[in-house]
Amino acid sequence: MAYDYDTIVIGGGPGGLAAAYGLAAKQKVLVIESDLWGGTCPNYGCDPKKMLYRGVEVKNATLRMNGFGISGTAKIDWPSLMAFKRSYTTGIPAGTLTGLTQTGIKTLYGRAQLLGQHMVKVGSQNVTGEHIVIATGHTPRFPDIPGANLLKTSRDFLDLDELPTSIAFIGAGYVSVELANIAAAAGADVHIIGHSDRLLRAFPKVATEALKQLLLKTGIHFHPNVELTKISPLGTMTHLHADRFDLNVDMAVTAMGRIANVADLGLANAGIKSDLRGIPVDDHLRTAVANIYAIGDVNLKPQPKLTPVAGFEGRYVAQQILGSQEPIHYPAIPTIVFGPTELAKVGVALEDALAAPEQYQVTHNETTHWYTYNRIQDPDAQVWTIVDKSTGKLAGAVVLASLAEGLINTFAAAIDAGQEPSDLNRIYAYPSAQSDLQYLF
Ligand SMILES: Cc1cc2nc3c(=O)[nH]c(=O)nc-3n(C[C@H](O)[C@H](O)[C@H](O)COP(=O)(O)OP(=O)(O)OC[C@H]3O[C@@H](n4cnc5c(N)ncnc54)[C@H](O)[C@@H]3O)c2cc1C
Numbered sequence: 001m002a003y004d005y006d007t008i009v010i011g012g013g014p015g016g017l018a019a020a021y022g023l024a025a026k027q028k029v030l031v032i033e034s035d036l037w038g039g040t041c042p043n044y045g046c047d048p049k050k051m052l053y054r055g056v057e058v059k060n061a062t063l064r065m066n067g068f069g070i071s072g073t074a075k076i077d078w079p080s081l082m083a084f085k086r087s088y089t090t091g092i093p094a095g096t097l098t099g100l101t102q103t104g105i106k107t108l109y110g111r112a113q114l115l116g117q118h119m120v121k122v123g124s125q126n127v128t129g130e131h132i133v134i135a136t137g138h139t140p141r142f143p144d145i146p147g148a149n150l151l152k153t154s155r156d157f158l159d160l161d162e163l164p165t166s167i168a169f170i171g172a173g174y175v176s177v178e179l180a181n182i183a184a185a186a187g188a189d190v191h192i193i194g195h196s197d198r199l200l201r202a203f204p205k206v207a208t209e210a211l212k213q214l215l216l217k218t219g220i221h222f223h224p225n226v227e228l229t230k231i232s233p234l235g236t237m238t239h240l241h242a243d244r245f246d247l248n249v250d251m252a253v254t255a256m257g258r259i260a261n262v263a264d265l266g267l268a269n270a271g272i273k274s275d276l277r278g279i280p281v282d283d284h285l286r287t288a289v290a291n292i293y294a295i296g297d298v299n300l301k302p303q304p305k306l307t308p309v310a311g312f313e314g315r316y317v318a319q320q321i322l323g324s325q326e327p328i329h330y331p332a333i334p335t336i337v338f339g340p341t342e343l344a345k346v347g348v349a350l351e352d353a354l355a356a357p358e359q360y361q362v363t364h365n366e367t368t369h370w371y372t373y374n375r376i377q378d379p380d381a382q383v384w385t386i387v388d389k390s391t392g393k394l395a396g397a398v399v400l401a402s403l404a405e406g407l408i409n410t411f412a413a414a415i416d417a418g419q420e421p422s423d424l425n426r427i428y429a430y431p432s433a434q435s436d437l438q439y440l441f
């Protein structure tokens, strides 16, 4: 049978784009997008978040250098910081579309729905493809309580013209910590409502407890063990209610995880079962139907749902479609949260390593004395390293410090290369946070 396209990619985010570009030289490819070309990360996720975070970095750096050559404080001007963010995000959709077109990749704008194993409907148009890649991502989860429709999302927060006087974030994970920290630094009265006493479950408790103290120092209120039961309007404000808990805020944001974008995708028409956690795939990222793949946030793989993971899976799936038979093998995946300081981890989980002392050697290093952390006056810097005793190789690391982003990437590369701690003692650009790694081992 002749198909309109060799491969149809549904979703123009980091996963779908990586798949499309990986195929473009050899195949006739179509990408379908129903919202902003480029997807979550560059439009209303990682990238705009970190543009706003730059304001926090500058403010914190100024504060820390008070008395060391810098006087006064830096103040965040929200509308102007937002204009800085928009100077980046405004061009993303058109730039993405131009890039696709110039590469010879066909595009369709509209909501895609599967009509069968090879057919996709977009508006009134039906298109066929030999292979289909589903890369539709995630969307914020809302609580199933009265008034949930009053809640805003991270996307709303990341495009606010004016900063509300008071904001509550419901949930205590990545989105909540990062956005609460930005809002507090910019001068809002900020509340984090957790349904347990833990922040950031994906990270080790010893580090998240330290981060919690830093968040509290910024003036953020943390309300643990609150299960909201009702949300209602109160004039221009939003009233949040739970058993023995009431709070009025100007804006309340749902940050209690994200669900797979599978509604209305017509998966059942193609014989694929799924739920809101994601689409099940095998170790070739194939769904239950051999010619249909699911990549990035929308699949049910246990790997963290992050932009570089979606891109890795997109590049991998392109190779599968072009004939490779290799099952997917993920490298070490570093993850990082940008809060009052940076918290990053990679490799074996610290808590698993501490629970298996016969297998792992865990070393905790207070690193405020490192040349770099003294130079930038970071009073909270610490690093944990995990070594596999049977091989002597580095197995994991946690960094709670400024500049963690560079260090965790270095640890990830060392783990991938099967290096021992002493291998980290090499020639780095000097002086830098990496050149301070010599003090670790
Ligand atoms: C606030 C926030 C901050 C984040 N920060 C980071 C970070 O710092 N680092 C990091 O690594 N990750 C971060 N992430 C996660 C990152 O954004 C995602 O992991 C990444 O975007 C996933 O890529 P994807 O291609 O799988 O999905 P997406 O980027 O979500 O792209 C999916 C696309 O599919 C489209 N789509 C959905 N359904 C259909 C349909 N039926 N038809 C056509 N198109 C459809 C959507 O409109 C969307 O454009 C953040 C996420 C959020 C929300």
Ligand SMILES: NC(=O)c1ccc[n+]([C@@H]2O[C@H](COP(=O)([O-])OP(=O)(O)OC[C@H]3O[C@@H](n4cnc5c(N)ncnc54)[C@H](O)[C@@H]3O)[C@@H](O)[C@H]2O)c1
Residues within 6 Å of the ligand: 143, 170, 171, 172, 173, 174, 175, 176, 178, 193, 194, 195, 196, 198, 199, 200, 201, 227, 228, 255, 256, 257, 258, 304, 305, 306, 335, 336, 337, 338
């Ligand atoms: N820096 C980054 O890499 C980054 C930043 C933002 C988002 N992300 C990605 O986006 C995903 C989603 O982020 P997120 O913060 O929405 O999710 P998350 O999974 O990180 O955190 C969800 C939080 O909601 C809480 N929660 C769950 N059910 C709840 C309920 N009924 N009531 C109140 N709280 C409840 C959880 O306890 C948890 O604290 C992340 O897992 C990550 O993959 C990554």
